[in-house]
Amino acid sequence: MAEILELLCPVCGRKYQLQEVVYTCPVCGEVGTLEVLYDYRALKAQLDRDALRNQQQYSMWRYKPLMPIMPDAIVPPLRVGFTPLYDAPRLAQTLGVRQAWVKDDGANPTGSLKDRASALVVARALEQGTEVVSTASTGNAAAALAGVAASVGMKVIIFVPAAAPEAKIAQLLVYGATVLLIEDTYDVAFDLCTQMCLSEGWYCRNTGMNPFTAEGKKTVSFEIAEQLAWNVPDVVLVSVGDGNIIAGVYKGFYDLYQLGWIERMPRLIGVQAEGSAALYHAWKNGICAQDMQPIDANTVADSISAGLPRDRAKALRAVRQTQGAFVTVSDREIIGAIPALARLTGVFAEPASAAVFAGAQAAVQSGLIATDETVLLLGTGNGLKDVRRAQESVTGGLRVAPTLDAVRQALQL
Ligand SMILES: *Cc1c(COP(=O)(O)O)cnc(C)c1O
Ligand SMILES: [Zn+2]
Numbered sequence: 001m002a003e004i005l006e007l008l009c010p011v012c013g014r015k016y017q018l019q020e021v022v023y024t025c026p027v028c029g030e031v032g033t034l035e036v037l038y039d040y041r042a043l044k045a046q047l048d049r050d051a052l053r054n055q056q057q058y059s060m061w062r063y064k065p066l067m068p069i070m071p072d073a074i075v076p077p078l079r080v081g082f083t084p085l086y087d088a089p090r091l092a093q094t095l096g097v098r099q100a101w102v103k104d105d106g107a108n109p110t111g112s113l114k115d116r117a118s119a120l121v122v123a124r125a126l127e128q129g130t131e132v133v134s135t136a137s138t139g140n141a142a143a144a145l146a147g148v149a150a151s152v153g154m155k156v157i158i159f160v161p162a163a164a165p166e167a168k169i170a171q172l173l174v175y176g177a178t179v180l181l182i183e184d185t186y187d188v189a190f191d192l193c194t195q196m197c198l199s200e201g202w203y204c205r206n207t208g209m210n211p212f213t214a215e216g217k218k219t220v221s222f223e224i225a226e227q228l229a230w231n232v233p234d235v236v237l238v239s240v241g242d243g244n245i246i247a248g249v250y251k252g253f254y255d256l257y258q259l260g261w262i263e264r265m266p267r268l269i270g271v272q273a274e275g276s277a278a279l280y281h282a283w284k285n286g287i288c289a290q291d292m293q294p295i296d297a298n299t300v301a302d303s304i305s306a307g308l309p310r311d312r313a314k315a316l317r318a319v320r321q322t323q324g325a326f327v328t329v330s331d332r333e334i335i336g337a338i339p340a341l342a343r344l345t346g347v348f349a350e351p352a353s354a355a356v357f358a359g360a361q362a363a364v365q366s367g368l369i370a371t372d373e374t375v376l377l378l379g380t381g382n383g384l385k386d387v388r389r390a391q392e393s394v395t396g397g398l399r400v401a402p403t404l405d406a407v408r409q410a411l412q413l
Pocket of ligand 2: 009010011012013014025026027028029032
C-alpha cells in the first residue's frame with residue numbers, strides 16, 4: 001500500500017484512519033465525500049519521477065505506487081488508461097490560444113474515463129475478497145463497472161432508472177451484469193443501491209460515496225503531466241456533472257505538486273450544461289457545498305446531468321483552490337461542438353465530452369483564458385456512446401445511383 005496517512009473530509013476537515021470509514025464522512029453525511037491523503041514526505045524519499053521512463057506498464061497501473069492499493073495487488077486485465085494525448089494546432093488556432101491539447105479518454109475499453117474509477121474499485125474488491133460490486137448509474141459508470149468486472153469474472157449488480165436509454169442498458173447486459181430497472185428516478189435507484197450494499201456487504205461504487213473513484217480518475221492527471229514532460233498546461237478544461245472527475249483531476253495534480261514533480265497546479269475550468277449548472281451557480285454566488293439545493297437538471301448531455309452534484313464539495317474546492325472557474329454552455333453549443341472538435345482533432349466525443357470545446361470557446365471569449373496560454377481539453381467519453389446526438393449534429397450524406405455519372409454529378413465534378 002502506498003503510504004496512506006488518512007482520509008480527509010473536505011467539508012469539516014476531520015481526518016479518519018482508512019479502517020475507520022468505508023464511504024462518506026460520518027459527521028457530514030453524504031456531502032462529506034472523503035479524500036485519500038498520502039505521506040508525501042515518505043513517498044518523495046522512495047519515488048523518482050524520472051524512473052518512470054523505464055516503466056513498461058502502459059496503463060493507469062504504471063502509477064501503482066501512488067494509488068491506494070498494495071504493490072503486489074492483482075489488478076483487472078483490461079487495459080485502462082495511458083490514453084493518447086494529442087497536440088492540436090488547428091484547435092489552438094480556432095480557440096485563439098498559444099497551444100492546445102486533447103487527452104482522449106474515450107479510447108478506454110468501455111469508452112469513457114469512468115473505466116479508471118471502476119478498475120481501481122474492482123482491484124480493491126479483489127484485494128478484500130468481496131464477491132459482489134454494485135452501482136447506481138444510467139450510463140458510463142455502470143458500463144465501466146460491468147466491463148471491468150467482466151474481465152475478472154466478478155458479479156455486478158446495477159441499479160438503473162427504468163427509463164434509461166436502451167442502448168446503455170444493452171451494453172450492461174452484454175457484459176453480463178445483473179440489471180435492475182428501478183421504476184423511479186436515478187436518485188431513488190441510488191438510494192436503493194446504497195441501502196442494499198450496506199445490508200448485503202456488496203462493495204458500492206456509487207459516485208460520491210466511494211472514496212476511491214477519484215483516486216482512479218486522478219491517474220489521468222499523472223498521464224497528462226508525464227506525457228507533457230512534467231510541464232503542465234496553464235488551464236485544463238473538464239466537463240462536470242457530479243463533480244467526481246474534476247475532483248480526481250485536481251487530486252492527481254495535487255499529489256504531483258506535493259511530491260515536487262510539477263512546479264504548479266493548472267487552473268481547472270469546469271464546464272457545465274446551462275440546464276444542469278448547479279456548481280456554476282454555487283461558484284458564482286459564493287455558496288458552499290453544504291448549502292446547495294437540488295435543481296431540476298435537463299440537458300442533452302446526459303452524462304453531465306446532475307441536480308445535486310454528488311461530489312459538490314470537492315468539485316468546488318478544485319476550482320476555487322486553483323483560481324479556476326466554471327462556465328456554462330447551451331445544448332445547442334454542445335451539439336455543435338461534436339463535429340467541431342472531431343474536425344479539428346480527429347477525436348469523436350459524446351455530448352458531455354464535446355462540451356469542453358464549447359466551454360473553452362466561452363472561456364477564451366470572456367477572458368478567463370488569455371491568448372498566450374496553453375490549454376488542455378479532457379475528452380471524457382467516446383462519440384459512439386450516443387450516435388443519435390451525433391446524427392443530430394450533422395447533415396449531409398448524398399444518395400447516389402450506382403453509376404459513375406451519378407457519382408461525378410453528386411461531387412459536382
Ligand atoms: C461522468 C462523465 C462526466 C462527468 O463526470 P462527473 O464526475 O459526473 O462530473 C463527463 N463526461 C462523461 C463522458 C462522463 O461519463
Ligand atoms: Zn465531515
